[in-house]
Amino acid sequence: MKGAPEGLPIPRADAMTQPFWEACAAHRLVVQHCLHCGAFGHPPRPVCRDCQGREFEWSESQGRGEVFTYMIAHHAVHSAVEEQVPYGVIIVKLDDCGGALFTSNLVDVDPHAIHIGLRVRLVWEDIADGVALPRFTLER
Numbered sequence: 001m002k003g004a005p006e007g008l009p010i011p012r013a014d015a016m017t018q019p020f021w022e023a024c025a026a027h028r029l030v031v032q033h034c035l036h037c038g039a040f041g042h043p044p045r046p047v048c049r050d051c052q053g054r055e056f057e058w059s060e061s062q063g064r065g066e067v068f069t070y071m072i073a074h075h076a077v078h079s080a081v082e083e084q085v086p087y088g089v090i091i092v093k094l095d096d097c098g099g100a101l102f103t104s105n106l107v108d109v110d111p112h113a114i115h116i117g118l119r120v121r122l123v124w125e126d127i128a129d130g131v132a133l134p135r136f137t138l139e140r
């Protein structure tokens, strides 16, 4: 997958995800961090996955990690990505932020070269005015 496909739906922030998307627009990857138990988690949720706490801060990730698991999409789930298949959908285990898991795409890599444990780093894809998507590519 390379470049923003024409017609790709633009993510819409809600009250819960607005800080995440605002950080993305500034090319900063932030992860929700529970102020009660210290757990990290993504995507943002109103209640902590571990302790049911409701107070959070946003912790910035350096955007490096490894492929925790992945799949190769052979079927376009939206007409905007029909010419992109096959492409890799990965879950990255971040090196920081408590090893939070983050779902994204691996770009500029043959999807059949993806494997668990592959080292990756964050890259940004600006898809619209003020909207950037966090993607990953090979760590070099």
Ligand SMILES: [Zn+2]
Pocket (backbone or CB within 6 Å): 034, 035, 036, 037, 038, 039, 048, 049, 050, 051, 052, 053
């Ligand atoms: Zn918690």
